[in-house]
Amino acid sequence: MITRWTLGFLSGVNLTGNIAGKPYRNLAGANTDVILGKVRTFCAQRPDEILMKAIEPMIIDFPVVKQ
Template structure:
C-alpha cells in the first residue's frame, strides 16, 4: 500500500447519452408545466381554511381545534388587512377582533352555511370590520 491518495487515478467521467439527456429535459419541462397548471387552478384557501363549515362546526369546542381556528383566522385577517400583491385597499380596524369573536362568528356563520368553508366564514368576518381611520 505505497499508493497515496494523490497517486490514484480518478475514474473516467461518463457523460449522459443524448437520449437520457433529452428525457431529463422533457421531464423537467413536464414538471414545470404541471406545477404552473396547478398554481393557476390552486384552491383559494389551503390548510384548515379549506375545511367545510359542517366539519368545522362539528369540531368547534375542542380546545386544540379552537386554537387552530383562531390562529389561522388571525393570520387570514392580518394578511387580508395588509393587502394582496401590493394592493392597498382601505385597511380595516382589526383591534376589536379577539379569539372569542372569531369563534362566535365562525360558529354562527358555519351553522347557517354548512356547505361553505372556514375561509369564507373568516372572509365574511373581515368584510364586516369597520375601516381603520
C-alpha cells in the same frame, strides 16, 4: 389552532385588501370569542362552504385606519 388561523387569515385579508387600494382596518380590538362565534354559526348553517367564506366578510366589522 382554529383561532390562530382565523386571526392570521383576517390579517392577510386586511393586508391584501390594502395593497389592492381598499382601506386598512384596525384589527387590534379583535374579540376572538365574537369572531369564533360567527365562524361557528356560519359553519353550522352552511356546512358545505369553506371556512374562508365565513371569515373574509368580517373585515368590514373593523374600523378603518386613517392614513
